[in-house]
Amino acid sequence: MTTTNKSKKDYSIYFQPPSYSDAKKRGKEDIEVHYDFNVPEDMKEIGKDKFYLIQTYGCQMNEHDTETIKGMLEQMGYRSTDDRKQADIILLNTCAVRENAEDKVFGELGHLKHLKLEKPSLILGVCGCMSQEEGVVNRIMKKHPFVDLIFGTHNIHRVPVLLKEAMFSREMVIEVWSKEGDIIENLPKKREGIKAWVNIMYGCDKFCTYCIVPYTRGKERSRRPQDVIAEVRELARQGFKEIMLLGQNVNAYGKDFEDIEYRFGDLMDDIRKIDIPRVRFTTSHPRDFDDHLIEVLAKKGNLVEHIHLPVQSGNNEILKRMSRKYTREHYLELVRKIKKAIPDVVLTSDIIVGFPGETDEQFEDTLSLVNEVGFDSAFTFIYSPREGTPAAAMPDDIPAEVKKQRLYRLNDALNAISKQRNELLKGQTLEVLVEGESKNNANVLAGRTRTNKLVHFEGPKELIGQFVQVRITETPTFYIKGDWVQEAVTQQLGS
Ligand code: SAH
Ligand code: SF4
Numbered sequence: 001m002t003t004t005n006k007s008k009k010d011y012s013i014y015f016q017p018p019s020y021s022d023a024k025k026r027g028k029e030d031i032e033v034h035y036d037f038n039v040p041e042d043m044k045e046i047g048k049d050k051f052y053l054i055q056t057y058g059c060q061m062n063e064h065d066t067e068t069i070k071g072m073l074e075q076m077g078y079r080s081t082d083d084r085k086q087a088d089i090i091l092l093n094t095c096a097v098r099e100n101a102e103d104k105v106f107g108e109l110g111h112l113k114h115l116k117l118e119k120p121s122l123i124l125g126v127c128g129c130m131s132q133e134e135g136v137v138n139r140i141m142k143k144h145p146f147v148d149l150i151f152g153t154h155n156i157h158r159v160p161v162l163l164k165e166a167m168f169s170r171e172m173v174i175e176v177w178s179k180e181g182d183i184i185e186n187l188p189k190k191r192e193g194i195k196a197w198v199n200i201m202y203g204c205d206k207f208c209t210y211c212i213v214p215y216t217r218g219k220e221r222s223r224r225p226q227d228v229i230a231e232v233r234e235l236a237r238q239g240f241k242e243i244m245l246l247g248q249n250v251n252a253y254g255k256d257f258e259d260i261e262y263r264f265g266d267l268m269d270d271i272r273k274i275d276i277p278r279v280r281f282t283t284s285h286p287r288d289f290d291d292h293l294i295e296v297l298a299k300k301g302n303l304v305e306h307i308h309l310p311v312q313s314g315n316n317e318i319l320k321r322m323s324r325k326y327t328r329e330h331y332l333e334l335v336r337k338i339k340k341a342i343p344d345v346v347l348t349s350d351i352i353v354g355f356p357g358e359t360d361e362q363f364e365d366t367l368s369l370v371n372e373v374g375f376d377s378a379f380t381f382i383y384s385p386r387e388g389t390p391a392a393a394m395p396d397d398i399p400a401e402v403k404k405q406r407l408y409r410l411n412d413a414l415n416a417i418s419k420q421r422n423e424l425l426k427g428q429t430l431e432v433l434v435e436g437e438s439k440n441n442a443n444v445l446a447g448r449t450r451t452n453k454l455v456h457f458e459g460p461k462e463l464i465g466q467f468v469q470v471r472i473t474e475t476p477t478f479y480i481k482g483d484w485v486q487e488a489v490t491q492q493l494g495s
């Protein structure tokens, strides 16, 4: 369903809005894997002496897509710039998960209009999850007609071709595939620093009732194990210190393989044997978290003792209406098993307050679960209705002020736990991967523990990119402070 469209009038013929019922009928269409991506010959030099700037919103999946788009642009000769005035291409890689994410993008488009007027040759593009929503495409066409290019999440490999069309067309070029595409394996990626993201799967089939992601990212499809493993090996060879495996629901990895029985636990067990110091993953859905995975994670080594395990709510009725497909009891039992197998595990979460119809008592259940589990931190959100999702049609009579108060109370509870948990670290010496200078003080270095806690300490800049030992001295809420222990032998592969 490739839909390139130069005529603004006809776009709706090609563009299909997200449909809950259609998406749920997803079949077992074969997903083909392609290994033959190439920038077309006539586009290889087109970016010579030209610059691009990409602004990315949303999750790590989107950040990683940006790295892929950058990779393609650089194969076309473009170079990166932070200066909007210098840029010949500006892309907004957008997120649709909550309304405020979308508002930011529309605000930004308002500002970019002036740039476009000053420099008509500028190519202004919108991509990412918002482009997969029909309402958004309509709104851009009506209110921001100066945009040159819109493409979605399933066709980023088409960037070279689409750019060419945008350059030579006087109309807005819109190519959004309403159905997910195949897996394209050999796309170039521009990675920076010491940490690398690696997709292990795309899409999501969970259909939590509040969530837009299954529509914007399409159905679940896993990369073949050998492709993931080859990529991780190559990153190890290139000297990356940490990798983050990405999927909307990594525990569903491999469910779509018909020819092999190979799941996320198996993948982690294989990646454990690769010589890369730290391996993380996100996001885990509690429902598919199986015992084999717990067993593998307990082997530690490069598999760090941090699990991001979004719970969303602590109340069974709300969980049911969210269609999370687990209960409070199931979640707590899973936490018990994980803590038994990995006693020093750090658990973090995502939590939504003010889901339609959430009562005070139901919210209290979330607070009590948070205290019972003892999350080290959590991302907390006020529910935001997303057009086309089932929850958007549920009656929502909770006043905005009540939702805000719930968010404050939840954050207070989380901060208190976080403080307590961090205090336990005082006096301990921890392995820290040094990432750079702290934002506010160039004499202070910042790094992360295996459990992903931010640590500040004083030390020479040569330590950036290395593992060091830091003795924890102070524990303010959002980071911890310590002293570099020079004499300690740096352990690179955990315990
Ligand atoms: N795949 C991940 C989450 C992706 S979205 C998972 O299932 O854990 C990241 C987080 O955004 C979600 O965990 C949820 O807490 C939040 N979120 C998603 N849709 C939302 C909405 N409509 N309103 C508020 N928060 C939302
Ligand atoms: Fe959204 Fe649920 Fe899928 Fe996560 S698991 S992306 S919250 S539908």
Ligand code: F3S
Pocket: 057, 058, 059, 060, 061, 062, 094, 095, 096, 097, 128, 129, 212, 213, 216, 217
């Ligand atoms: Fe946002 Fe899309 Fe990620 S909606 S959270 S950028 S998958």
